[in-house]
């Protein structure tokens with residue numbers, strides 16, 4: 241280590257002891273980092289090929305206002321997403337407010353009264369409970385006569401094939417699979433496993449639609465769920481595929497039929513994909529998608545580093561530092577609200593924006609328990625940026641993600657440890 245590196249970390253309030261411990265942990269990660277670089281390269285090439293095929297030119301970078309008729313940039317971006325994810329079509333819009341909205345539009349557009357929605361990876365992400373009506377809610381699918389059934393994952397986080405076969409009935413219209421663990425302690429699902437369960441479902445009834453909530457999973461592997469049979473993949477542009485530049489937005493990529501069904505729900509029957517101004521988002525969406533494989537790789541390195549570091553300190557981490565990784569989220573079971581607060585304080589202190597504020601737990605709309613969130617982001621709430629969040633509930637897991645760059649992710653993790661050490665909530669091992 242150069243003396244100036246040590247000095248700069250010191251100026252950033254990292255003690256020599258914490259830095260040396262962190263670097264010792266990093267020494268064991270070189271091979272995993274090389275794998276991440278290789279996946280990044282493959283995904284970057286996929287995006288570039290799709291951009292070349294869509295003949296992206298300067299004219300696509302500017303936006304439209306009002307109705308947005310003939311928004312050639314918007315249409316080209318949708319072609320780039322479809323090309324990269326190997327789907328017939330895509331809906332990529334700033335009018336999609338967030339990931340939950342994208343999922344709600346995909347579901348509402350493709351389900352009709354009397355249909356049943358079947359979740360096969362257990363209870364969906366917290367905010368979808370009200371979309372579906374698992375918790376009674378104004379405007380839920382349930383109010384429109386769409387029923388809901390659920391098959392939990394088995395205790396080892398594998399799909400319950402027998403349970404799925406038993407749950408499918410003549411009303412089953414759409415199967416929901418959530419790739420990432422979200423705020424639960426289960427494992428994230430890999431593409432191979434998702435492909436196997438999709439094949440199984442299609443074998444029971446080929447006309448059942450499969451939608452994968454792809455949030456946090458984009459560009460983590462070299463294939464997406466759409467490469468293994470999903471009819472629709474859905475996600476947020478302030479996570480992986482926005483590359484840190486998209487200021488808002490969501491996407492739905494899939495079969496033409498599914499995407500059109502979603503588009504008429506997003507705008508209006510009869511209008512579909514033809515309207516919806518892109519405002520000033522086209523350049524940011526394109527440049528962000530271009531950056532996304534690289535930004536996702538940086539976030540993955542951060543997640544892996546956090547796993548290895550906290551594992552070495554004796555905490556349970558999901559996934560652990562040797563497991564294959566299928567999303568950018570790292571869960572660390574810290575075991576107490578005090579440790580969660582210190583961890584989040586550290587992440588916040590290292591953020592590029594709002595580093596001087598202290599995060600506190602609050603009752604977020606759509607979530608059942610109070611949530612503490614550390615985020616100092618260029619795009620408000622963007623969790624591809626360095627961030628940590630924790631619902632205040634047993635077993636006191638903190639979910640860490642992001643870092644647009646690897647050095648900023650590294651500083652965030654070291655600062656989280658520094659805060660824990662300073663508060664005497666963690667002691668470093670004697671020799672490392």
Ligand SMILES: *Cc1c(COP(=O)(O)O)cnc(C)c1O
Pocket residue numbers: 338339340341365367418420421422453455456476
């Ligand atoms: C983030 C997330 C969502 C919801 O996205 P928002 O943009 O927060 O509305 C849905 N599912 C999963 C798995 C997520 O991680």
